Amino acid sequence: MRYVKPENLKDASALIGGEEGISRILAGGTDVLVQLKAEMVEPDLIVDVKHLDGMREIVAEDGGYRIGAAVSGAELGEHTGVKALWPGVVEAMELIGSTQVQGRATMVGNLCNGSPAADSVPAMVAADAVARIHGLAGERDIPVLDIPTGPGRTSLAKGDIITSVFLPARPDHASDAYLRFIPRTEMDIAVASAGVSLELDADGTCRAARVALGAVAPTVVLVEAAGAALVGTKLDDAAIAAMVQAAEATCNPISDKRGTVEYRTKTAGVLAKRATLIAYARAGGQK
């Protein structure tokens, strides 16, 4: 195994693109090192990207924020601006692992790991976040929703490096929330999860809604019908019930050591409901 700290993104892409063996990009390392320890993967090349330009920065941009790929959960949680604009995304990121893991883990790493149970991903999908990718052919932007393609798999091509995630501006009366279910209070992988982002009219009527679920399908899913069930309502019981039904109908989970199909489906609906109500309250809606 070689460990390399390239001088710039171009070199980083070229290194990974040109590696014939197995390569891994290292940011926070909280997934990669676990895989090394478990001997799940033995990379020939590790490319550390933390030191590259912009990787550790959070920058205000067009009313939103661009979050560098190596920004840790702890750093994100300390950023009052992002926390105020996208509290659901920040709380999702902060749920990952322990305080120690938060000192290293990154949102982009969470995304690239390709886990359907990744905590930050439903929140980013609900937020309609966009990943910026540096590849062999230059730079491009791809919605976060389109990055995961299955457990442990992504749509990234060889040589691609996600350099940042962009969380867009949002109007007044809008907010988001994220909830997951785990058997303990900390340190577990989500059994099911839900990220919800809402935009309200001044009178509290829901104008736009995005509901994303985790750990209930091969990838994080955006449940458009669930969002649609909320639009035009003030989140009355019928609207919530319709949203939950749409969420449950989308679930296509597996039964494993962490939960059954039945349990994941039921819990995803419950979490979607609870996250919706939190987001609604945060956006200034009153029930």
Next chain:
Amino acid sequence: MKKLHISTSINGDEAQFICAPDETLLDVLRDHLGLTGAKEGCGTGDCGACSVMLNGRLVCSCLVLAGETEGAEVETIEGMANGDDLHTLQRVFIEKAALQCGICTPGILVAARALLEKNPDPTDTEIRYWLAGNLCRCTGYDKIIKAVQAAAAEMRSV
């Protein structure tokens, strides 16, 4: 596997070592530098026994490649006391019987100090969530939480 030559700072002292690219900071601390205060309870970031500070952030040293620490500042349990003068947390942990077997203690002390530097007056709940990544199988955590509170109160009063 070609080895790396790394220069770093550990507990304020300059340290240089040679390591394989797949060795972790924990491997180097324990196997190359003789700093065995950080423990390997799991090697996968689930137990916190290997907690150290890396550039001012609390991390699991088992989840850091040693090669990443070039130019970094590392603080371990061995640097917590000032000579023979124990850190308040260390002394209070003994006084309040916050340890039984003691294997998790170095990691918990490093983590608790990081908490109190950030939040000098935490609630019990804040302490419990901050330390959720530090497993202790002996104490049931009760005396640990009380010791952190007692140390925090003492540190605030100075």
Next chain:
Amino acid sequence: MPLDQNSKRDFKVIGKRVLRPDGIDKVTGKAMYGADMTAPGMLVGRILRSPHAHARIVSIDTSAAEALKGVKAIVINADLANPEDEFFADIRDNCLAREKVLYDGHAVAAVAAVDKATAKSALRLIKVKYEVLPHVTDVDEAMKADAPVVQEGRADESAPAGSSQNVTSHFEFGHGDLDAGFAKADKIIERSFKTAATHQGYIEPHACLASLGSDGRGELWCCTQGQYNVRTICSEVCGIEASQLRVTASEIGGGFGGKTTCFIEPVALALSRKSGKPVKLVMTREEVFRATGPTVSSSTDVKIGMTSNGRITAAQAKLRYQGGAFPCGTVEFGAQAAFAAYDLEAVQTLGWNVMTNRPKEAAYRAPGAPMAIFAVESVVDELCQELGLDPLETRLKNAARKGTLSSYGPTFNDIGLVATLEAAKAHPHYTAPLGENQGRGLSCGFWFNFGGNTCVSLNINPDGTVGVVEGNPDIGGSRASISMMAAEELGIPYEKVRTVITDTNSLGFNDVTDGSRVTFAVGLATIKAARAAIDNMCERVANIWGIDRDAVEWVDGAAQPAGPNAGSHPPMSLAEIAAVADQTGGPIAGHHEVNADGAGVSFGVHLCDTEVDPETGATKILRYTVFQDAGRAVHPDYVEGQMQGGSVQGIGWALNEEYIYGDDGRLQNAGFLDYRVPVASDLPPIETVILEIPNPGHPYGVRGVGETSIVPPLAAIANAVSRAAGVRMTELPISPPKLLKAMSERG
């Protein structure tokens, strides 16, 4: 050794919260645990493990691994000795498989190499051919006549005829006429229960550093609950003489019973003998879960009859425990402990030990008792619900007390169950209001406690300080307690005593640190050793003063004249006597060697409030209070620590911890991520109330306190959850999917 006549004396040291002697080492990172030791030129050992739950080993080809540069030794089962005793042969075959691999993770071969990377590469070059066999991991399945047989010919004469060969032994306890008893009952409840296997979950993986020469002389450093036991096992398994193997116990990072046997030490010694170099062997966390002792999993039927006013008329339990791939005896403890808290006219317990394709069970804190008492206390709680009775009053009405013929045979002497129940009843927790979706549960718990072989030396140093030498690894602060008892007896300050835990060549044999025996038995031997030293000092002072030995007594750390004929002499302190020891007969020491009996049984009562989330099945522990009889709390902090720690292990067992096997017989959660021990944020404060009902078998009244506390949480939580959720939960852990399903089926 009976309770002192003056046991109600004012203790000067006992009961104080003194500072532990190993504190500074443990808060500064200096303390040396199993994996912290190194030796010049040492090699790194690693173990190859079976990917199959059950398979015949057709062949092991180590040639390619041996040819790898940097590999210095490879060992397999054939490199170990052939002990006659099956007990040791089983440990050998668990350390390295012989003929068959019996569970996922079973060790097959081991290498010693110059570094970790080389050792890892070497493992991959070892070619093992397996013939995969059918496997069984569930206890009820394994008892069926057509179940795959884990090992043939291992059943003893007690095993019932016609059952599967996996059933290795059977036990029965009880007294009275069951049929007559059940006939008198107004209500009978009969239920079946299951508990999952749980792991001790110590944070320190097994680790050792071994050096063994071709002359059979060896040194072994390891984390263990008993260095003498390690010596015995390794001597047998490696074919060396006990006197030639010196075993030194490191500081130990938790054990809870799991470090009372050997998994890697004989392997490291064999690698060292073959390579001619010291070998360090440290398990990974995954290896700890896959190949070291979890406790048994269980399947139990309990039937209890009760009158409408709450008197139990008859009780029966049938317990089936699987202890992994080798015969184990654990069900005997469960069958004995099941009804220990009750004064019963008619009681019967039946137990079966069963083999499965799982790791060899190791002791876990009160082994066998928690799962049996969980089942019994659940049925008692349900009877109380059905009959509209107060669960505490009902237990008081049926409580075992002095003079009760216990369900397992002995008649109880002074015991603290009624006192703990009364304390729980008087505690504000018992009557605190509960909210919606909340429930309160309680359970009694019991453990026998143990004495055993113990050997202590106590040396009076020339400067008047004292050294105690003992042989039991300090797993939770026992060095402080032992020093306290020495100081109390000698009448000197605690700070003047230092207790060290020595190696196997420096003191006589000691049983392992288990059975909650150390504060009781080592304490007892220390007190006796101190009394021997006092006697010796009084003799010397009598000679100095020219009076009879009988005319000298020991008061407050000094010899003084006693009685009318003693004359007038100023007292001679311990330090003064020590200073002139060279003129009065040389060094002063006291010793005591004993196979201690008289360990007093210990009872506890736990109260627990839980809240269940009706939409997710999650359980939150809101409040938890432990009441336990400590006999005499030598160091109250560490008594409380045992009560709290055991409770939290029990909470984990009740709610989340379990060994999960796939259909392929492989363990699916061999790590702290999915083997979910409680984390700090899962828990409320664990309140403690120590009762002190002196044990008649110890001079200060000490009882063991370490194990009882893990027994009640299983039922206390299950009862609280069952009441909160309105549905009786009979399988542990009560994981959220299980609880949600039960609630939805309840309607």
